[in-house]
Amino acid sequence: MxxxxxxxxxxxxxxxxxxxxxxxxxxxxxxxxxxxxxxxxxxxxxxxxxxxxxxxxxxxxxxxxxxxxxxxxxxxxxxxxxxxxxxxxxxxxxxxxxxxxxxxxxxxxxxxxxxxxxxxxxxxxxxxxxxxxxxxxxxxxxxxxxxxxxxxxxxxxxxxxxxxxxxxxxxxxxxxxxxxxxxxxxxxxxxxxxxxxxxxxxxxxxxxxxNKVSLCHLEVDKNRCVNCGKCKNICKMEVDPVREPDSAECIRCGACAQICPKNAIDVGLTKQDRKCRDAEKSV
Amino acid sequence: MNSRSKCFARIIIAVTACGFLVYGTARGEVEIVLNKAVNICLECIGLG
Incomplete structure (x- = not known):
């Protein structure tokens, strides 16, 4: 939205x-x-x-x-x-x-x-x-x-x-x-x-x-990722964010980060998003 | 590409971008862009 x-x-x-x-x-x-x-x-x-x-x-x-x-x-x-x-x-x-x-x-x-x-x-x-x-x-x-x-x-x-x-x-x-x-x-x-x-x-x-060097990037926390594949399935650009976070096809829409049950994916300029989502989830 | 080399690449590209912008503006490319953009581009609309 x-x-x-x-x-x-x-x-x-x-x-x-x-x-x-x-x-x-x-x-x-x-x-x-x-x-x-x-x-x-x-x-x-x-x-x-x-x-x-x-x-x-x-x-x-x-x-x-x-x-x-x-x-x-x-x-x-x-x-x-x-x-x-x-x-x-x-x-x-x-x-x-x-x-x-x-x-x-x-x-x-x-x-x-x-x-x-x-x-x-x-x-x-x-x-x-x-x-x-x-x-x-x-x-x-x-x-x-x-x-x-x-x-x-x-x-x-x-x-x-x-x-x-x-x-x-x-x-x-x-x-x-x-x-x-x-x-x-x-x-x-x-x-x-x-x-x-x-x-x-x-x-x-x-x-x-x-996309490989841009400041706005996608990052996957491998320690949190459980390889459920939800991020890959939701991606309309047909990118697997876990395997290719810097894919030239990723338009940084953030759908993968939203669907991730473990908040393992960050999209944006900083890592603040993940911390905010964690806080939201705990509330 | 690790985060250090990414950071280095970002700096190089940002500096290059600034240099290109200044040089391109100084040699008068902006006028060409403006001149093209303020007139109907017949090629763009499929008539050129």
């Missing part, structure tokens, strides 16, 4: 300019020079910050630079502090995926091989293509945004095309491709928890790599 409230607040601050949906405008203030920690399209009329993946490609594909120190610095800072807790607590598109997953349906598991796809997407579409596939002026296009990102189609494309007649006239094969990817994502999220997050999200790949 606490996590849902934080997610809703994060969604709200990321998309505070709701009135822009009416006129089909996008927010153009100075706050957009700052990157949102989670995936949130900056072409969404309500968006108040820049999408870090879009910003990274914009700088990587610019005429002046081939690498964005600014955006990578932002991602390293968020990553070392929170790791994939950003995905679990702050990412607006993560919340959308979780809500879609609530649609009643049989829930499926994801084959492990698909988890590696997001690293390929990160390297090819975010770093390589914007730098190498350039025009005569030396400018590259944001390949991930252009060919894959379903958040852009959902948050930016659909609302803007709904309000701009001149944009609707330019719809072509590319938009059909992006709509197909959006539909695939929605269907995937109905059956598989955070389908896009786990298979295609380059931001999830970056934060996942930083």
């Amino acid at each position: 606490k996590r849902k409230i934080v997610q809703i607040i994060a969604f709200g601050y990321s998309n505070a300019h709701l009135l822009n949906f009416k006129g089909g405008k996008i927010y153009q203030g100075k706050w957009k020079q700052f990157c949102n920690p989670g995936l949130n399209c900056y072409s969404c009329p309500a968006a108040g910050f820049a999408c870090p993946i879009g910003a990274l490609q914009a700088v990587n594909g610019s005429m002046e630079f081939q690498f964005s120190f600014y955006v990578v610095g932002v991602l390293l800072a968020f990553g070392v502090l929170l790791g994939r807790a950003v995905c679990g607590w702050l990412c607006p598109f993560g919340l959308i995926q979780e809500l879609i997953h609530r649609i009643p349906s049989p829930k499926l598991r994801l084959k492990k091989i698909f988890l590696y796809l997001k690293y390929l997407v990160l390297v090819v579409f975010v770093f390589v293509l914007p730098v190498t596939a350039t025009n005569y002026m030396g400018m590259g296009k944001p390949a991930f945004c252009q060919y894959i990102c379903p958040a852009g189609t959902l948050q930016g494309g659909i609302p803007l095309l709904g309000t701009h007649e001149e944009l609707r006239r330019t719809i072509g094969a590319l938009f059909s491709l992006k709509m197909a990817i959006l539909l695939l994502t929605i269907v995937g999220c109905i059956f598989i928890y955070r389908f896009f997050c786990r298979t295609l999200c380059p931001l999830g790949a970056i934060y996942g790599l930083m």
